[in-house]
Amino acid sequence: GQQLNQSPQSMFIQEGEDVSMNCTSSSIFNTWLWYKQDPGEGPVLLIALYKAGELTSNGRLTAQFGITRKDSFLNISASIPSDVGIYFCAALYTGANSKLTFGKGITLSVRP
Amino acid sequence: DGGITQSPKYLFRKEGQNVTLSCEQNLNHDAMYWYRQDPGQGLRLIYYSQIVNDFQKGDIAEGYSVSREKKESFPLTVTSAQKNPTAFYLCASSRDRDTEAFFGQGTRLTVV
Numbered sequence: 001g002q003q004l005n006q007s008p009q010s011m012f013i014q015e016g017e018d019v020s021m022n023c024t025s026s027s028i029f030n031t032w033l034w035y036k037q038d039p040g041e042g043p044v045l046l047i048a049l050y051k052a053g054e055l056t057s058n059g060r061l062t063a064q065f066g067i068t069r070k071d072s073f074l075n076i077s078a079s080i081p082s083d084v085g086i087y088f089c090a091a092l093y094t095g096a097n098s099k100l101t102f103g104k105g106i107t108l109s110v111r112p
Numbered sequence: 113d114g115g116i117t118q119s120p121k122y123l124f125r126k127e128g129q130n131v132t133l134s135c136e137q138n139l140n141h142d143a144m145y146w147y148r149q150d151p152g153q154g155l156r157l158i159y160y161s162q163i164v165n166d167f168q169k170g171d172i173a174e175g176y177s178v179s180r181e182k183k184e185s186f187p188l189t190v191t192s193a194q195k196n197p198t199a200f201y202l203c204a205s206s207r208d209r210d211t212e213a214f215f216g217q218g219t220r221l222t223v224v
Contacts, residue, residue, distance in 0.1 A: 009152070033212050042118075042202050042215035043155075088155070094210035100145075104154035 002027045004089055006103035013079055015112050022073040023089030023103050031092040032065050032072035037105070038085045047074070079110050114139050118203050118216035125197075125223050133188045133219045135203030143209050144186035148172060149200040149218075158201075161186055162209050190221065197223045 005024045013019050023032070031050055035043035047058050049065035049072060056063055062075045072091070076083055086105040092098055116137045125131045137144065146158040157170030161180040175194025180186050186205075190197045200220050204213040 031210075031212070035215075040218070040220070042116075042204075042218045045212055045214060048212050090213075092210060092212075098210050099157075099160075100206075100213055102155045104152070 002029075002091075002093070002099075002101045004091055004101055004103035006087075006089055006106050008106065009104070010107045010109065012109045012111065015079055015081060015110055017079055018075065018077045019079060019108065020073055020075045021087060021106050021108075022071060023091075024071040025091065025101075026070065027093065028069045029091035029093045029101075030069065031094065032063070033090040033092075033100075034061075034063050034072070034074045035088040035090060036085050037088065043086075043088055076108075081110050081112055084108060084110050116203060116205055116214060116216035118201075118219050120219060121217065123219055123221045125221070127223055128192045130189055130191050131197075131221065131223075133190070133201055133203075133221070135186045135188065135216060137184055137186075137205045137216075139205060139207075139214070140183070141205035141207050141214075142183070143206045143213075144180065145204040145206075145213060146170075146176070146178065146186070146188045147202040147204065149202060155202065158188065197221060 034046045037043040047063040053067050054065040060077045088105045089103040119134045143162050145160040147155040159178040161167035177189045202218050203216040206213040
């Protein structure tokens with residue numbers, strides 16, 4: 001089946017640093033999504049990407065839809081303590097059996 | 113305010129009892145989903161519905177049941193047949209099956 005790979009499971013960075021995380025698959029998708037989940041809350045959609053090669057920003061966040069359609073990355077610049085949380089990638093292949101597939105998430109910790 | 117409401121936030125039940133988790137959305141979305149989240153396991157799909165009066169099993173449907181009698185409501189029943197029901201449950205909805213999903217705040221179920 002379709003799987004999205006996110007690693008490592010946890011990342012630890014210093015406040016002010018940039019961090020990049022990627023999401024890879026052996027399958028092709030035509031929509032990539034990035035979510036953030038705060039402890040005890042539901043995931044919140046950060047960025048949606050709809051076209052191969054697309055680069056989209058949302059404040060300090062930048063995400064790109066890989067040109068092969070098999071990967072995506074998310075970059076957070078100048079991290080702050082409230083960036084702490086779990087970052088999930090998700091992807092869709094729209095069609096007869098389309099289903100939203102999620103990665104297992106990366107837990108980000110930011111040291112002040 | 114448009115959104116997805118899950119209630120209650122915390123739920124405690126005795127082993128052997130069925131329990132129903134509520135999910136309501138006022139986004140006029142056709143598709144709704146239930147996910148289960150356990151530490152380190154990411155999001156696992158329990159059931160989904162693409163239209164009123166229709167729903168499909170996800171990856172871990174055993175021990176759960178759903179109904180979709182109204183477009184805005186998709187309640188999940190955790191039955192006594194579910195071997196390990198203690199978990200964080202997330203409801204989501206999307207305009208249709210080919211678009212990004214938005215999540216509720218989650219319900220943490222503890223069975224004692």
